[in-house]
Amino acid sequence: MGMRELPSIGRRRGSIVGAVVLAVAVGVVLRSVMGGPLSGIVSKGALSSTLRLSVPIAFAALGGIFAEKSGVINIGLEGHLIISAFVAIYAVNTTGSVWIGFVAGVLASTLLAGVFAVVCLEFRADQIIAGLAVWLVALGLAPFLSTVIYGSVNASSSMSFERITIPVLSEIPVLGALFDASPPVYLLFLAVGGSWYVLNRTAFGRWVQASGENPQALDTAGVSVRRVRYASVLLSGVLAGIGGASFAIDLSQFSGNGQTMIEGRGFIAIVAYLLGNYNPIGAFFSTTLFAGLQTLQIQLQSGFLPSSLVQTIPYLTVIVVLALVGRTRTPDAAGDHYESGEE
Amino acid sequence: MSGAPKRVKEGVRTVLERLVRASAFERILISAAALVLAVLVGTVLVLVSGRMTTCSTAAATYFGVGFCYDPVTVFDRLFFGALGDPMNPLFRPLEGEFAPPFRAGWSPFNTAMGVTLRETTVLVFTGLSVALAFRAGVFNIGTQGQLIAGGLASALGLLSLAPVVPGGLVGSLVLVPAGLFIGALVGGLYGAVPGVLKAYADANEVITTIMLNFVAAQIALYLVSNYFKRPNSQVVETVPLPDAATIPPVVFDPRTNVSLIALAVALGFAGAIYYLLGHTALGYDLRTSGLQPAGAEYGGVATKRTIVASLTLSGALGGLGGAMYVMMILGNFQIGVPAYGFDGITVAILAGNNPLGVVFAAPLFGIIKSGSIVIDTTTSVPPQLVDVLRGLIVLFVAMPEFFRQIGHRVLPEESQTPGGDGDA
Numbered sequence: 001m002g003m004r005e006l007p008s009i010g011r012r013r014g015s016i017v018g019a020v021v022l023a024v025a026v027g028v029v030l031r032s033v034m035g036g037p038l039s040g041i042v043s044k045g046a047l048s049s050t051l052r053l054s055v056p057i058a059f060a061a062l063g064g065i066f067a068e069k070s071g072v073i074n075i076g077l078e079g080h081l082i083i084s085a086f087v088a089i090y091a092v093n094t095t096g097s098v099w100i101g102f103v104a105g106v107l108a109s110t111l112l113a114g115v116f117a118v119v120c121l122e123f124r125a126d127q128i129i130a131g132l133a134v135w136l137v138a139l140g141l142a143p144f145l146s147t148v149i150y151g152s153v154n155a156s157s158s159m160s161f162e163r164i165t166i167p168v169l170s171e172i173p174v175l176g177a178l179f180d181a182s183p184p185v186y187l188l189f190l191a192v193g194g195s196w197y198v199l200n201r202t203a204f205g206r207w208v209q210a211s212g213e214n215p216q217a218l219d220t221a222g223v224s225v226r227r228v229r230y231a232s233v234l235l236s237g238v239l240a241g242i243g244g245a246s247f248a249i250d251l252s253q254f255s256g257n258g259q260t261m262i263e264g265r266g267f268i269a270i271v272a273y274l275l276g277n278y279n280p281i282g283a284f285f286s287t288t289l290f291a292g293l294q295t296l297q298i299q300l301q302s303g304f305l306p307s308s309l310v311q312t313i314p315y316l317t318v319i320v321v322l323a324l325v326g327r328t329r330t331p332d333a334a335g336d337h338y339e340s341g342e343e
Numbered sequence: 344m345s346g347a348p349k350r351v352k353e354g355v356r357t358v359l360e361r362l363v364r365a366s367a368f369e370r371i372l373i374s375a376a377a378l379v380l381a382v383l384v385g386t387v388l389v390l391v392s393g394r395m396t397t398c399s400t401a402a403a404t405y406f407g408v409g410f411c412y413d414p415v416t417v418f419d420r421l422f423f424g425a426l427g428d429p430m431n432p433l434f435r436p437l438e439g440e441f442a443p444p445f446r447a448g449w450s451p452f453n454t455a456m457g458v459t460l461r462e463t464t465v466l467v468f469t470g471l472s473v474a475l476a477f478r479a480g481v482f483n484i485g486t487q488g489q490l491i492a493g494g495l496a497s498a499l500g501l502l503s504l505a506p507v508v509p510g511g512l513v514g515s516l517v518l519v520p521a522g523l524f525i526g527a528l529v530g531g532l533y534g535a536v537p538g539v540l541k542a543y544a545d546a547n548e549v550i551t552t553i554m555l556n557f558v559a560a561q562i563a564l565y566l567v568s569n570y571f572k573r574p575n576s577q578v579v580e581t582v583p584l585p586d587a588a589t590i591p592p593v594v595f596d597p598r599t600n601v602s603l604i605a606l607a608v609a610l611g612f613a614g615a616i617y618y619l620l621g622h623t624a625l626g627y628d629l630r631t632s633g634l635q636p637a638g639a640e641y642g643g644v645a646t647k648r649t650i651v652a653s654l655t656l657s658g659a660l661g662g663l664g665g666a667m668y669v670m671m672i673l674g675n676f677q678i679g680v681p682a683y684g685f686d687g688i689t690v691a692i693l694a695g696n697n698p699l700g701v702v703f704a705a706p707l708f709g710i711i712k713s714g715s716i717v718i719d720t721t722t723s724v725p726p727q728l729v730d731v732l733r734g735l736i737v738l739f740v741a742m743p744e745f746f747r748q749i750g751h752r753v754l755p756e757e758s759q760t761p762g763g764d765g766d767a
Binding site: 075119133135147148149309 | 388392395396482484540544546547549550551553554555557558560561562564565568569679685688689692724725727728729730731732733734735737738740741742743744745748
């Protein structure tokens with residue numbers, strides 16, 4: 001009943017401060033390097049690139065929100081992105097269908113989430129260590145399988161998504177990018193809205209929130225905490241899987257050198273939803289900030305700054321944001337194992 | 344029915360229970376079980392991936408199905424290959440053949456063993472780095488970045504020091520400690536950054552340390568490729584360090600790039616960290632803030648400073664690992680540092696975050712790392728198999744409850760029986 005009020009106490013301040021500071025910081029960076037190579041920064045192309053780069057981070061962030069709201073911190077989102085990216089490319093190549101590849105990638109990520117859920121919920125593993133293990137397993141497994149199958153840690157496919165261009169609307173300057181994108185971008189808009197709706201307007205959403213804030217109350221109300229958490233963690237696997245599969249198919253390749261092509265996007269996603277205060281819409285906007293920085297970074301690389309230094313910008317920003325936002329109010333029971341009294 | 348076997352079974356169970364209750368023993372059991380389980384899952388992976396690839400002749404046939412990879416060969420290479428094949432093929436005690444267990448001509452100072460020990464040396468440092476932070480309740484995933492920072496700094500420092508220091512033994516006595524000191528200093532400073540951010544800005548250290556790994560790699564790439572690149576080199580690397588700045592090999596072939604002195608230093612550090620944690624005021628502060636942060640604060644521990652101290656020390660150990668890697672293995676600094684920092688997570692977790700446990704876990708993982716090189720040269724299985732094992736081991740150690748539940752199934756109805764005769 002009254003559960004809806006529970007999670008929203010005193011959590012807004014941090015993220016608003018963070019978002020404002022970040023926006024100012026981005027503005028300063030932009031102004032100081034404006035002109036020259038950056039004159040085209042607010043262009044349709046830049047927005048389009050930002051949206052594409054938002055896809056993996058935002059989907060992983062949405063997944064992370066569900067898991068953490070339910071009380072399971074899924075720090076292994078990076079692993080989900082990595083495994084879905086590879087499996088998607090493999091499946092695209094074997095089936096010749098982009099969409100079957102996409103679904104296969106999502107399934108792989110969901111399977112990994114299932115393993116993570118069992119480890120955390122049945123065997124009471126420390127969620128942080130188990131999440132790190134999921135990342136490390138994927139970080140090893142994807143390049144391993146790629147080498148087994150393709151003889152190299154990198155794999156490519158010859159197919160990608162077909163762009164969907166909405167007539168007239170796509171002609172709008174700059175914002176036209178919103179209507180001239182590949183399917184995952186549209187899917188992202190749907191997922192952001194859908195996640196917000198599910199979390200805030202449905203019974204399942206209330207269960208998820210209660211499971212993370214006050215599992216005893218949920219238990220008393222006759223809803224299985226364990227089931228809610230399983231569902232949430234699996235959902236985080238599905239969402240992150242969509243992100244990873246889309247990213248790889250969009251680029252028509254998987255690269256598994258070093259930290260793989262995902263390059264920390266799963267961890268950036270965590271910061272994105274912290275900055276967005278566990279709100280899917282907030283997470284989406286903070287994602288566009290990070291993705292915008294990556295777009296900027298790509299543009300700067302062709303310019304006057306050494307690319308290796310420019311590449312540190314998104315990572316440094318994540319650190320600055322984390323320091324400014326500080327500890328957001330995580331769900332009360334996040335990280336804790338909950339044992340129902342009935343067993 | 345038969346009372347005697349039952350009593351024996353009771354007795355065995357009592358002993359087992361008592362042993363299992365001892366936390367250290369339990370941890371060792373769990374680590375061993377996790378390792379075995381990781382190898383079993385690895386076996387399945389090798390078999391399955393052996394079906395996914397193509398080969399002209401099957402490497403192995405099980406249950407009438409041919410596989411391109413033979414897990415028995417793979418794990419034989421992984422473990423025994425890393426030791427230089429010590430086993431005598433005639434030594435088969437199970438079949439009543441008691442030939443000498445060691446193969447004639449096997450020397451413990453062979454090349455593969457050298458690789459194993461040099462990997463072990465670096466892993467002791469990264470394992471200690473992760474374990475120390477863990478004990479203080481801090482997740483340092485940034486050992487990799489701290490190792491890169493320390494390794495690069497020690498290489499650059501040594502290159503600038505070398506011209507003013509004489510060569511030979513005197514030079515070594517100055518340069519080697521200087522290189523280690525610079526590595527520890529810079530690694531420690533790089534570790535202090537997420538420490539300060541966590542202590543004073545509440546920034547989650549898991550994320551900041553991972554981000555700093557990327558930053559360290561990029562900055563190293565920038566510095567070396569723009570300012571310190573060895574001319575005409577195919578890879579991004581610095582010029583070689585002078586001989587006096589490298590750690591001299593003992594016993595082993597110099598080409599193996601292993602030094603028992605370095606290994607001894609590493610083991611010395613394990614002892615020192617063990618002493619620090621168990622017998623000093625700082626160690627007490629670190630451990631109590633790891634166990635019970637609120638209680639530690641109440642008990643007068645300056646938790647914020649302790650967090651910074653733990654990450655600084657942890658970073659210094661990572662930096663030392665980097666300096667060792669540069670001065671013992673590479674002889675210069677190269678871009679593309681192996682993932683010693685992540686392996687350190689596995690070593691620390693296998694060791695139950697105990698510095699003395701690291702002394703045992705590091706060689707174990709050193710064997711696996713060295714074995715991956717043997718696998719790469721002698722089989723067609725990708726050496727990345729080891730990276731999968733790295734994650735699996737962490738995963739399995741993280742779920743002690745799994746092994747407890749299996750234990751309960753193997754030894755049923757124990758501890759639930761009223762009277763608790765195990766304690767009698």
